Amino acid sequence: MTPHQDQQYIEALLNNDVVLLNKLYEKYSGKIRDMVLKNNGNAADAADIFQDALLDIYQRAKHKGFVLTCPLDAYLYLICKNRWINKLNKQSNSRVTFTDTAGYNYTEDVFKSAAILQNQQDRAILLTQKFKDLGDGCKELLELSWSGVSMMEVAEKLQNSYSYIKKKKSECMAKLISMVKSSPQFATLQW
């Protein structure tokens, strides 16, 4: 699909282009601020929601090849709105009433992109949580194996044999995968 012209803002995130990112804030932060303020939040909440959404988009663009194919304003608003509603629902005992302040007519493309980002974020949270629950030995070995060095170098750094380290990695991954599959969220996510 052809990138939307707002892809320039995604490139700005990837290149840490302060001038263009400032323009992004000028154009889009106001609606997020209004949405949060009208729904039991303050300016600091709005700033956090906006920043977190941009960092998630950055990660998706950097590591998962994301390209924007819809207008950024509606996409960003929908992501921030979903995040804010989730946060309010977690804080409240019952589902909160939400006032939509922007009045966007979302296209299917916007919904789909926002849903993919939400799924990716939920997956990342689950995997990070389960990774943290592994023992220190497994965490150290797995992080080393993902740092770009060969398994031979991992074995040298950990002062063990190559065959032992490979076997140990497979045991750690087996444990991690078992913990992920046993979680209640596993079945609700796209893998």
Add this chain to the structure above:
Amino acid sequence: MKQFNYEIIDDYLNGRLAGTALAAFEKELNEDSELAKEVTLYALIEKELKSNVAEDKEQDAVKTTLSELSQRHFNNKKATRAIRFWPYAAAAAAAILLFIFFNPFSNDKFDNKKLYSSYTSQLYQFSPTERGEEDSLILKAAILYNKNNFSEALPLFVEAQKKSVSDELKLVTAICFLKTNRDEEAIAALDVVIAGKSVYIEEALWYKAMLLLKQNKLQACSDVLKLISTDSDKYKDAQDLSAKIKPRL
């Protein structure tokens, strides 16, 4: 529940299977849909967590920029609204904030990692001049480095140093080590530049101080900052950081 051989799955996904072993595994993948699903899940989990490891190192600069822009676009509007309608409350709040900020006994503002991120959001820019074919490796590395792609620039800088060594090259290699959390190698490279006689000594001292700040070794950081000359571009930042560290010593 079906058991899987994760060692062979890992070998397959990381290109360590070959010949008949590879052919046999691929045949099994085609015939066993459960195995195929498990391999997909394994690959996805590795990819997701691998990018988490990379994330921490690479997103600092963007995070710092977004934090500063958030301050400008969200907090400024809040302060303006407060002054318009609550002038006395705003003055009292400002006085309290000033007291907290300048109070030498206050322990809740200093964050070594945030300071490190802030001070290293703009790094030494490397602009080598190509003199011949042997410099094209350095140019490639420089392009990656200036885009903050330190993990990819680093092996090229290391390779380039096998052909020619300069203190500037050592400095940018050290910065790459620093930004990829290879602290021991960063210190070793910086110390070589500091012991030399080149114009890069002051920059090297600054980045050594940054490394010590990141490690929260504040006394050592302060000692290094004192060595930065008054003529250096980094002198003002060094003084600023020294003042922030001093109450914590």
